[in-house]
Amino acid sequence: MNERPWINAMEGQARIHRLGCDALKQVPSTAKVTDEAVLAFQTSDELMAYGLAVRPAYELLKRVLGQLSGMMVLIYGSRRQDLSDLEPVVRAGEQLAQAHDHLRALRVPPLVRRHYERMSAVAEQLSHALDLIRCRGVRTDSDKERIHQHLKTARPLLLKASDSRFAMTMTDFSAACCSCGASA
Amino acid sequence: MASYSIWVLEYSAVENYHKSGIVYGAHNQGFKKLPYCYVVIKGGGHVAMVDVGYNHKDYGKHLGDKFGVTNWHPPRDVLAEVGLKPEDVDTVFVTHAHFDHFGNVEDFPNAHFYIQEREIAKWIWAMSLPERMRWLMTAMDPSDILRGVDLAKEGRLTCVDGAMEEVLPGIDLHPAYDTHTFGCMWVEVRNDGTAQSADRWILAGDLIYDFANLEGDGDAVDVETIYTPVGLAVGSQTNLLLATEEMMKHVDYESRRIIPIHEERLKDTFPSRISDKSLRITEICLADGETTKVGSSTHSSFR
Numbered sequence A: 001m002n003e004r005p006w007i008n009a010m011e012g013q014a015r016i017h018r019l020g021c022d023a024l025k026q027v028p029s030t031a032k033v034t035d036e037a038v039l040a041f042q043t044s045d046e047l048m049a050y051g052l053a054v055r056p057a058y059e060l061l062k063r064v065l066g067q068l069s070g071m072m073v074l075i076y077g078s079r080r081q082d083l084s085d086l087e088p089v090v091r092a093g094e095q096l097a098q099a100h101d102h103l104r105a106l107r108v109p110p111l112v113r114r115h116y117e118r119m120s121a122v123a124e125q126l127s128h129a130l131d132l133i134r135c136r137g138v139r140t141d142s143d144k145e146r147i148h149q150h151l152k153t154a155r156p157l158l159l160k161a162s163d164s165r166f167a168m169t170m171t172d173f174s175a176a177c178c179s180c181g182a183s184a
Numbered sequence B: 001m002a003s004y005s006i007w008v009l010e011y012s013a014v015e016n017y018h019k020s021g022i023v024y025g026a027h028n029q030g031f032k033k034l035p036y037c038y039v040v041i042k043g044g045g046h047v048a049m050v051d052v053g054y055n056h057k058d059y060g061k062h063l064g065d066k067f068g069v070t071n072w073h074p075p076r077d078v079l080a081e082v083g084l085k086p087e088d089v090d091t092v093f094v095t096h097a098h099f100d101h102f103g104n105v106e107d108f109p110n111a112h113f114y115i116q117e118r119e120i121a122k123w124i125w126a127m128s129l130p131e132r133m134r135w136l137m138t139a140m141d142p143s144d145i146l147r148g149v150d151l152a153k154e155g156r157l158t159c160v161d162g163a164m165e166e167v168l169p170g171i172d173l174h175p176a177y178d179t180h181t182f183g184c185m186w187v188e189v190r191n192d193g194t195a196q197s198a199d200r201w202i203l204a205g206d207l208i209y210d211f212a213n214l215e216g217d218g219d220a221v222d223v224e225t226i227y228t229p230v231g232l233a234v235g236s237q238t239n240l241l242l243a244t245e246e247m248m249k250h251v252d253y254e255s256r257r258i259i260p261i262h263e264e265r266l267k268d269t270f271p272s273r274i275s276d277k278s279l280r281i282t283e284i285c286l287a288d289g290e291t292t293k294v295g296s297s298t299h300s301s302f303r
């Protein structure tokens, strides 16, 4: 059974990427479409529906990325060494499961396939990282290194999946102290 | 005797920032310029900074288009105004993890960073909460925290648990928990190096935005001045006021020794100049033997 349907959604064959594989950074485009079709799609209800539907998953992935990154800062930068029993780890696990569910339930128009694949790749990377924290408690340098690499692979993908049209941004500036309220 | 020179360096600005963001409760009182700055502390063979600005690569366009943040310049250009390079910076004190303070760590390859552990721990907690409580994540960027992992892994980030004295000679860190953010801290420079220094400077981060937070008009209650907290607190206004009192106590209630970095009127208190990139360089004090970087040799124009 393929537990990662997103991986082969584009090309009809199972491909599990190794950690750090360049393919994860450059998800290929699959559909050949005309410029007119792309333009029409930009204002379509279909895109709108996808954007609204995918946003909760984006938000969850961003939160999990932030939490796991914060945990790694504490592991490397403070005396804490084992986070596996921390309540936030449990919560991040729940959020990640929700994100996976959300992504699985999405209807994905062909023209946003690449976006969807990026989102799925982020979820996958974060799952690997969280599994390492949960199962092994981050005891060895190699565990830390592997978790860090998963997070570093996830971040640019999530950044690329950001889209301010649908309020999918890494930082919420709307109430930010020193930027913004003025014209928000 | 002064060990350190201190400069406040503008690196960007919002021309029209709503006053209610700066001073709690200042509704419908219009807008004012809000400079974005960081602080350089130089002396005793060290170059330290208080905060590092935001990541223009990721957010510049968005912040410019949507929120009117203008005139961003990279640390290389900004630091050059005081004769320094980003590589010269060996220490960075991060007052809090908001994007415009902790967002540009990559530009300082040789620096060791200090941040309160609580700032990170409570951020993790805030991110674990349901979406309806997302306000608690305001102005925090997961990417910044991930860059923090790089630093920590290289042994270049220390998570400080509370107060820390003599991080550099004569420089102390003080926590101000549950104020502007969960794990804010302020930086104190005892510029003659003594424990009972009479020459102290406090770099307040966002605990104070503006002189109005320190010296609000007290007429209505028949005192000269009153404290009014900044407009944004994830902790409480009470804690902000208590932190203000603590800072003021440290400088013996000489308010000019508390440096708010978003305050344009620093120029009325300290010597300053405008660079050819239209950024202000403000000279708070000069170490013995240091030459002025603002073209004025006196430091007497205090408010």
Ligand SMILES: [Zn+2]
Residues within 6 Å of the ligand: A177, A178, B096, B098, B180, B206
């Ligand atoms: Zn702030």
